[in-house]
Amino acid sequence: MLSTTGLPQGAVPKLERPGPLRDRVYEALLELITTRALQPGQHLVESELAGHLGVSRQPVREALQRLSTEGWVDLRPAQGAFVHEPTEEEADQLLTVRTLLEAEAARLAAANAGSAAIAALEELCAEGERAVAADDVDGAVATNARLHAKIMELAGNKVLAELAAQVDRRVRWYYTPVARQRGRQSWIEHRELIAAIADRDEQRAIEAMRTHTEQTRKMYHERGNQPR
Amino acid sequence: MLSTTGLPQGAVPKLERPGPLRDRVYEALLELITTRALQPGQHLVESELAGHLGVSRQPVREALQRLSTEGWVDLRPAQGAFVHEPTEEEADQLLTVRTLLEAEAARLAAANAGSAAIAALEELCAEGERAVAADDVDGAVATNARLHAKIMELAGNKVLAELAAQVDRRVRWYYTPVARQRGRQSWIEHRELIAAIADRDEQRAIEAMRTHTEQTRKMYHERGNQPR
DNA sequence: GAATTGGCTTTCGCCTACAGTCTACGGCGC
DNA sequence: GCGCCGTAGACTGTAGGCGAAAGCCAATTC
Numbered sequence: 001m002l003s004t005t006g007l008p009q010g011a012v013p014k015l016e017r018p019g020p021l022r023d024r025v026y027e028a029l030l031e032l033i034t035t036r037a038l039q040p041g042q043h044l045v046e047s048e049l050a051g052h053l054g055v056s057r058q059p060v061r062e063a064l065q066r067l068s069t070e071g072w073v074d075l076r077p078a079q080g081a082f083v084h085e086p087t088e089e090e091a092d093q094l095l096t097v098r099t100l101l102e103a104e105a106a107r108l109a110a111a112n113a114g115s116a117a118i119a120a121l122e123e124l125c126a127e128g129e130r131a132v133a134a135d136d137v138d139g140a141v142a143t144n145a146r147l148h149a150k151i152m153e154l155a156g157n158k159v160l161a162e163l164a165a166q167v168d169r170r171v172r173w174y175y176t177p178v179a180r181q182r183g184r185q186s187w188i189e190h191r192e193l194i195a196a197i198a199d200r201d202e203q204r205a206i207e208a209m210r211t212h213t214e215q216t217r218k219m220y221h222e223r224g225n226q227p228r
Numbered sequence: 229m230l231s232t233t234g235l236p237q238g239a240v241p242k243l244e245r246p247g248p249l250r251d252r253v254y255e256a257l258l259e260l261i262t263t264r265a266l267q268p269g270q271h272l273v274e275s276e277l278a279g280h281l282g283v284s285r286q287p288v289r290e291a292l293q294r295l296s297t298e299g300w301v302d303l304r305p306a307q308g309a310f311v312h313e314p315t316e317e318e319a320d321q322l323l324t325v326r327t328l329l330e331a332e333a334a335r336l337a338a339a340n341a342g343s344a345a346i347a348a349l350e351e352l353c354a355e356g357e358r359a360v361a362a363d364d365v366d367g368a369v370a371t372n373a374r375l376h377a378k379i380m381e382l383a384g385n386k387v388l389a390e391l392a393a394q395v396d397r398r399v400r401w402y403y404t405p406v407a408r409q410r411g412r413q414s415w416i417e418h419r420e421l422i423a424a425i426a427d428r429d430e431q432r433a434i435e436a437m438r439t440h441t442e443q444t445r446k447m448y449h450e451r452g453n454q455p456r
Numbered sequence: 457g458a459a460t461t462g463g464c465t466t467t468c469g470c471c472t473a474c475a476g477t478c479t480a481c482g483g484c485g486c
Numbered sequence: 487g488c489g490c491c492g493t494a495g496a497c498t499g500t501a502g503g504c505g506a507a508a509g510c511c512a513a514t515t516c
Contacts (some may be wrong), residue, residue: 020305021470021473045497056388056471058286061498062293065250069297071390077248078498093387096332104328159321160328162299162389199264249500273467284501289469306468306507 020108021055028053033072033083034173044073044081070166073179083209091174092217098171099213101164102148103206108155117154124150125190132183140183140205145172147190151197178220189215247285252289256281261300261377262401272301272309298394320445326399327394327441329447330376334437336383338425343423345382346426353418360411368411372401373417379425406448417443 028050032038044064050057068075097191113121124147131139147167150162172179188213196204232386242262260266275422278285296303302310341349352375359367376396380389401409417440 047497057230057498058470062290065290066297069294079499093385096385097387097391100328104324131363155325157321159318159325161393163325163395167387167391186351200471275467284503285468286500307509308468 004140015134022059022062022066025049025053025055026066029063029067030072033067034169038083040083040085042083046080052142071170086174091172091220094167094171094174095213095217095220098164098167099210099217100169102213103153103161104149104191104211105157105160105164106154106197106209107202108157108160109151110200112153112156113197113200118194121147121150121154121194121197125187128187128190132187136145137180137183140187141179144179144186144190151193153160153184154197175220177217178216182216182219186212229303234326247345249274249287249292250290253277253281253283253287254294257291257295258300258364261295262397262404266271266311268311270311272311274308279428299398313400322395322399323441323445323448326392326395327438328440328447329395330379330395332394333380333383333385333388334421334425336385336388336430337379338430338433340427341382341428345378346422349375349378349382349422349425350406353422356415356418360415365408365411368415369407372407372414372418379400379421382425403448405446406444408446410444412441413443 029038029044038044046057046060046064047179053060064073064075064081067073070110071148071161074084076082109117124143128143128147129142131137149165152164155161156181156198193205193208193212196208255268258284266272272287274288274292278288281288292301292303292309295301300312302312304310337345339432356368356371356375359365359371373396375395380392381391390450417436420434421436424436
């Protein structure tokens with residue numbers, strides 16, 4: 001259906017609206033936490049954050065609530081919000097869950113993927129390999145995220161995707177030091193994973209994704225890196 | 229370390245404090261939603277709820293936020309909160325995820341369980357069977373929840389437990405009509421599951437839990453019950 | 457007669473203000 | 487000198503209020 005105005009459908013910039021303030025506060029705080037600007041264990045005072053961001057306490061409170069349910073901060077009653085302190089045990093458990101979710105996604109992707117989708121995956125993989133070759137660490141990490149997201153999209157399970165997205169971000173937070181060093185090997189494993197999906201081999205896809213994430217866990221423990 | 233007061237550690241009633249109001253509002257709303265007192269798609273007006281519960285709008289807002297992140301209500305910007313409307317597709321995906329999480333829990337439980345824990349499981353199972361025999365549907369459902377919770381506890385993965393708890397509650401909401409009719413068969417499957425855990429047979433535990441949850445899915449589709 | 461536009465009502469989003477509670481520090485007694 | 491109590495400060499929890507956006511209905515115009 002065409003609009004009667006004759007305006008092209010997609011070209012209108014949709015009048016970018018600032019969106020709810022609480023969401024922007026949420027994103028800002030999440031950024032501050034993931035970048036370690038707010039350190040684990042730190043006490044987050046509502047009025048401070050509010051003043052610093054130039055808003056009232058209310059949006060800050062709502063953002064903190066949401067961060068709390070997603071495990072980024074701990075909300076002690078009548079005492080306030082504290083940036084969550086990851087323990088070694090928790091990091092391990094989180095990685096276990098991630099392995100589980102991603103493996104299932106890989107299986108579903110292998111079951112559903114069309115040829116166009118596989119081509120897209122291979123393109124992403126090539127892009128990542130190029131980034132690694134050029135020593136573009138940030139680019140490689142970003143492409144990695146996009147690849148995993150694409151696989152999750154192919155799985156076609158929104159509930160799974162939502163859970164995995166949450167888990168993934170926290171895993172990235174815990175393991176950033178490791179992830180940055182793991183570039184090259186990681187993309188070799190990606191190749192195998194994509195090959196399995198292309199062959200519609202569900203079991204092999206599961207195995208590939210498992211070894212891929214398990215590899216990360218091993219790396220983490222070998223380096224003896226304290227997550228705190 | 230003993231307390232210097234000489235009081236036994238757990239016996240002190242901890243001076244029951246009402247706890248944050250938002251949490252109680254959250255629980256109240258969750259109760260209203262799960263019991264269908266608030267129907268799917270219904271528009272939840274903050275001031276109405278606040279008046280009805282005898283509190284201000286703020287705690288209601290915070291409770292709605294939390295309900296939103298957990299998928300119980302949809303929060304449309306500048307328009308308010310609406311009770312989430314489950315679609316058939318979503319119910320199916322949710323059940324897939326639940327199967328995944330519970331199966332992993334069963335595997336971990338089989339790997340970790342001590343003899344005392346197994347005895348506890350069998351006691352719960354017996355309790356459930358008694359409830360079924362007495363046609364105590366509510367008791368059977370409650371015991372069912374406790375059994376699954378116990379297995380999750382034995383798995384010893386808190387992250388997994390948290391995710392599973394969320395998914396579980398929503399599954400129960402979608403499938404309550406089915407669950408109430410599935411009592412007897414369900415507890416037969418539980419027996420097999422516990423036997424597998426008792427034998428420390430991880431693979432068999434996974435399979436038992438899978439067929440258990442998959443059975444629920446089949447039941448659901450056979451009855452052609454629209455989740456809406 | 458149908459589409460549009462203007463105003464009106466409802467409800468949300470955010471801010472400000474007050475009361476309750478926890479923590480920390482200083483004075484007092486032992 | 488050491489430990490306890492009291493008080494003050496700070497922060498959170500809750501309430502109420504104002505501005506603004508979205509939706510609805512009716513009047514108007516083509």
